[in-house]
Amino acid sequence: MSNLPDYIRGSGCIEAKGAEPARFLEECTEAGLEFWDCVPIDDFTLRLNIRLADAGRIDRAATKSNCEATLISMSGTPVYMKRLRRRFILWILPLLFGATLVLSSFFIWRIEIHGNETVTETEILNVLDECGVGLGSFWPNFTSDSVRNQVLSRLPELKWLSVSVFGSRAYIEVREATEIPKIFDEGENYQIVASQGGLIEQVRALRGTAVFSQGQTVSKGEVLIDSKVVSPHAGISFEHAKGVVLARTWYELTAALPINYSVKDYSGGTRTRFALKIGDSRINFYRSSRILGNMCDNIVTEKKLGIRDLFTLPVSLITERFRDYELIEASFSELEARQLLTERLRAELLRAIGDGGEILDSELTITFSSEAAVATLRAECRQDIAEERLVSVAGLDMAQGN
Amino acid sequence: MKRHGWQSLPYRLELPGELMPGEPRITVTGGEVCIENHAGLKTYLSDCVEVKSRDGLIRIKGDGLKLAAMTRSDIVVRGFVICVERL
Incomplete structure (x- = not known):
């Protein structure tokens, strides 16, 4: 078997015995039987490969040439298919898998929201859920127009929304409404x-x-x-x-900064545990669900199973990674404390004088104690106070x- | 080989023999011998392959000879070819 088409069609190895094995080849050629890898074993025996579909006609060619043809072995896809025919489970499982894929593509298992800036995804998801669009929703039940009308009436911050469903993925594109400028009413007092x-x-x-x-x-x-x-x-x-x-x-602003603080020192110990989420049910692959100790960071990642942009299964693999740390005491140096306090007070002053304001003169005094640094900023500014x-x-x- | 009647016409006119229908053509390329317009296979052994033709027998001698392909008109023999004889 030299190439893939032959393998898919299937082939058989034939041994022809007779007084004139060459005549057997002639008869095969006359009958239009394709053969390859023909090897003479001895003066009266030949071995050759034929297509499985031609195996039934080989006897006739053998009879005509006074030879005896024996099918020694078979290989290729038809042989494997024949073997699998009685193993029902191997047929049923792929069929079930295919049916599940087809059925699951009618439900939404992933919602992607794009185009939102000020309105959070959670707000949009909550409103969509109220409108009947959530994980596990049967998407042929709703249309983009109906969802748009319902969501826009409940979320006035949005001015446009479209729902596109690709397989099990709902792609929601939103446009936020621009804020209406304040109208100067001359009649108001x-x-x-x-x-x-x-x-x-x-x-x-x-x-x-x-x-x-x-x-x-x-x-x-x-x-x-x-x-x-x-x-x-x-x-x-x-x-x-x-x-x-x-x-x-004139402003006088004061801020205090504790000199000592705690920082996390990661000791390097990490633990990982897994869980499987099917729909809303969760199967933990660990014994206890409590958090392993207090002094650790917990990083949770959820990966949806499926092929991106094609379909998504309602199954997610959740990985929880715990990273141990120890709290160690650290302290700010005088320079660091001065920089932090200066930045903080200056930001507060700029916020107080507004966009058009300017700082004409400023003076910063910092006093350090064993526990805290206290800074006082005195500034003279020019600003619009209307x-x-x-x-x-x-x-x-x-x-x-x- | 002696030719009679109209079969000898292309030779008398010094025309190529390929013009005659059914005329066997033997092509030897490296370790492969291709015989076109054959009339059947007479002997097939690993050291000798005899092919019938309209004009007689074509014998290929060699070692490890294998029938690579065979159709109603063509035969391709591969292997270590020592000589090709017309009998």
Whole structure:
């Protein structure tokens, strides 16, 4: 047997005995029987290979040539198939496996979500579950349109969603809705108040009446631009105050950092245990399910069985890896503590003065003790201290009374 | 071999013998002998293969001769070929 097609078709080894074995070959050729690897054993014997399908016709050629043809051996796929015919389990198992694959492809065993940025996968998965799309769902029961309508009505943060099912994998593509910008309502009664106390450098009242001017000091919460406008022609009216108030502000921020802290020292001991998850059931391949000790990190990985992009089985192999560690005491050096505290306080200051603010001058003092480092940041800044505040009805009545 | 009548016509006209239908053609290539237009196999042994043809017998002598292929018109013999004789 020299090539794969011959192996698939099957072949048999024939031994022909007779006075004229060459005539046997002639008869085979006349009958159109294909043969190969023909070897003369002795003067009256030949050995050759034929196709299994021709084995029935070989006797006729042997009779014609006064030879005796004997089938010595058979090989190839038909022989193995014949052997397997009575071993039902070997047929049933692949059939069952195939049937399971076909059936499982009608159910969703894996959900992939793409395109979400602010809305978490868990939120989307929960809503999908409420809509009937979850692990083990029979996907011919739902359509992309129906799922989209249900999910979008429950999750207003999304503006579009599509569900594509590939085998047992549901591919969900989402687009998040853009946030509606705040509309400036001229009719609403808003005042501008100071978000931070300081020395006013500039007041630009775009709408409303400026209460303070350059050089005056204000404390937090004081009204900087009032919504009340007095006109000689229209009288008193209230509008949505708007403006920019630049002021110099002073901050004193304090932060403390413990000098000593604990770090994990991995001793190198690792243990791994396995579990099989079929649907929602879990089969543990270990005796006790308790966590092995407290001082260890637990890393869990779940691998879905199946062929990617083709089908996914409802079976996952869960690997839990425990990595032992010991807590050891460590301490910050003065330089490290200074850097950490400086970064922390500076970030807090920048957050306090906002995007348009600037730091004019700053001074950092750090005191070290055996337990902690305490830092104090004193800074002089320039920032916009204008902050909108809705005037309450009571406040409005008071203003009208005035 | 003496030819009679119309069979000798291509030779008289000095035309190639291949033009005659049924004329055996023997091709020896390395350790392989191909005989076209044969008329049957007479002897098949590992040291001698005799093939019938219209003009007579073709004998291949050698060692470890094997019938590589055989159809109604062609025979291919492989092995260590010593000589090819026409009898």
